Amino acid sequence: MWSNAASCPARTAPTASIRLELLAGVTGMSQRSELARELTRALIRCHSVTPQDGGALAVLEEQLKPAGFAIYRLRFSEPGAPDVDNLYARIGNGAPYLVFAGHTDVVPPGDTAAWRFDPFSAEIAEGEVWGRGAVDMKGAVAAFTAAALDYVATHQPLKGSIGLLITGDEEGPSVNGTVKLLQWAAKQGEHFDHCLVGEPTNVEALGDTIKIGRRGSLTGTLVVHGTQGHVAYPQRADNPIPHLLRLLTALIAPPLDDGSAEFDPSHLEILTVDVGNPATNVIPATARARFNIRFNDLWTPQTLSAEIDRRAAAVAGGARYELSFDPCNALAFVTARDHFTDLAVEAIAAHSGRIAHFSTSGGTSDARFIRNYCPVIEFGLVGATMHKIDERVPLADIDTLADIYSEILERYFDQAPV
Incomplete structure (x- = not known):
């Protein structure tokens, strides 16, 4: 545990001083690792809880711009959602174009007094760097930035193009x-050939999992209307709660x-059941529930909502109910296996010693938007501590991840046509 008054380190503003000048000359594994580590720490020190940027994009710009990347800082707005700062960087003019994608925003740290260190201090202890976003996903952003800078410094002229898509809205509403x-x-006429998202995909050890798809997510609301009355005279009322329970049971079984x-x-999970009745002698007038369905590629939001409607209607009896669904921007998708997925597996094996398996499990990510523009895969750090108190990542994993990204760049452009 740490104390704000006694031992909280001073907030360190990110500066360009962490740039490794040696990247302008001959570089190697140790320099790439050093840059990845220092970038991770600089990003963690930025208070970029969604939708705040906290200086994180400036940290990246300070590294990328001197290396020749064209930098675009873009703020997007929409009524009802917070403004969000984003960064797009590109170097090279031709194909193939490999783009890395990620986010620098983080979830709130929670009870900061429960952390071993200040969650925005990026302390190093026991071979790990500690702080909010270390795993999800500032460590990966730092690793692929370091890999890209290293590759650009040692491969001129470029055989294609390298880009970065960095947002500050992945942990939020994902609107701007x-x-x-x-x-x-x-x-702007930009065309991406492939994308790699640095989400924390690995389960037990770095190198065990590549995400090649994601499940869809559909959220619904069920409201049942009854008739309020005295509990001693149920014949004069209509309790909505038994109707709600019957309807919810039908939504869950049989399996979808x-x-x-x-x-x-x-699978469908019930999120809340709410009546809002503080009295012990009153039958309520209304009961409601919220639920979420994580669905596979057998469904679309339209076919799934129709199935839920059908199930509810089949058991409704005389219940008066309303069933509605939130707008859905998370569809199930799978990236076809091709030379890009193959070379990623080979690059991961070369530096981790593990043969990564393909997965579509877990929650949603920004890959659901990218898949409309180019084939996309996800590979990052081990997700064991993401969003938790004392989020942290081994320094050795940052080193290895930077090496893997570097190997992917080497193989990707080596295989590109002349």
């Missing part, structure tokens, strides 16, 4: 971040499906 950054890039070739079975 990647989705609009992609729309902006398309209007048995899974598909690439996905586990879809």
Whole structure:
């Protein structure tokens, strides 16, 4: 535990001083690792809780611009959602174009007194760097930035193009971040051939998992209307709660499906059941529930909502109810396996010693937007401590991840046509 008054380190403003001048000359593994480590720490020190940038994008710009990357800082707005700062960087003019994508925003640290160190101090202890965003996903952003800088410094002229798509809205509503950054890039005539997102995909050890797809996410609301009355005279009332329970049971069973070739079975989880009745002698007038369905590629939001409607109607009886669904921007998708997925597996094995397996599990990510523009895979750090108190990442994993990204760059452009 740390104390603000006694031992909280001073907030360190990120500066250009961490740039390794040796990248302008001969570089190697140790320099790339050093840059990845220092960039990770500089990014963690930025208070970039969604939707705040906290200086994180400036840290990246200070490294990328002197290396020749064209930098675009873009703020997007929309009524009802916070403004968000984003960064797009590109170097090179031709194809193939490999773009790395990620986010510098983080979830709130929670109870800061419960942390071993100040969550924005980026302390190093026991071979790990500690802080909010270390795993999700400032460590990966730092690693692919260091890999890209290293590659650019040692491969001139470039055989293609390298880019970065960085948002500050992934942990938030995802309205003014990647989705609009992609729309902006398309209007500029930008075309991506492949994308790698640095989300924390690994389960037990670095190198065990590549995400090649994501499940969809659909959220719904069920409201049942009854008739309020005295509990001693139930015949004069209509309790909505039994109706709600019957309807919810029908939504859960039987299972929605048995899974598909690439996905586990879809599942519905009840999130809340609310009546708002403080009295012990009153039958309530209304009961409501919220639920979320993580669905596979057997469904679309339209077919899934129709199935939920059908299930509710089949058991409704005389219940008066309303069933509605939130707008859905998270569809299930799978990236086809090709030379890019193969070379990623080979690069990961070369530096981790593990053969990564393909997965579509977990929550949503910004890959759901990118897949509309180019094939996309996800590979980052081990997600064991993401969003938790004392989030942290081994320094050795940052080193290895930077090496893997560097190997992917080497193989990607080596295989490109002359």
